[in-house]
Amino acid sequence: MLQTIEAVIDIGGQIRLLEPIKLTKTKRALVTLLNNEDEPMMTGIENALLSEETLGKDWNKAEEDQAWSHLQ
Template sequence: MIQTLEAIVNESGQVRLTQPLDIKGWHRALVTILEEPPAEAVEAALLSESSLAADWERPEEDEAWSHLQ
């Protein structure tokens, strides 16, 4: 199945997806560079993602939000 995902590419060519991707194994991908820059909110969210992930991925967080699953 072909999927289309939004991503942000920085000046060094690093690609960051704006949403999670769940696939198994290796896949080929095509990257299309658009002319307009990313929305500021999306860019800020991506920049803070790694620092917030340390808190999000703790067992205490899973327990605190388990009632919503």
């Protein structure tokens, strides 16, 4: 079962959970860093620009042109 637990990470990389957790065995975890309330969120255009190169690799394939050719 996936479970989300709120935590804070200090500048030294130490993680402090903000709520108690009980585990019966060692678990793997993923850490997603969120913006603080005083940090601006990225705008849609910034997200698009950061994605453009990676998505462009797929968009520019001949198979992609073939798949969408019926719409032209």
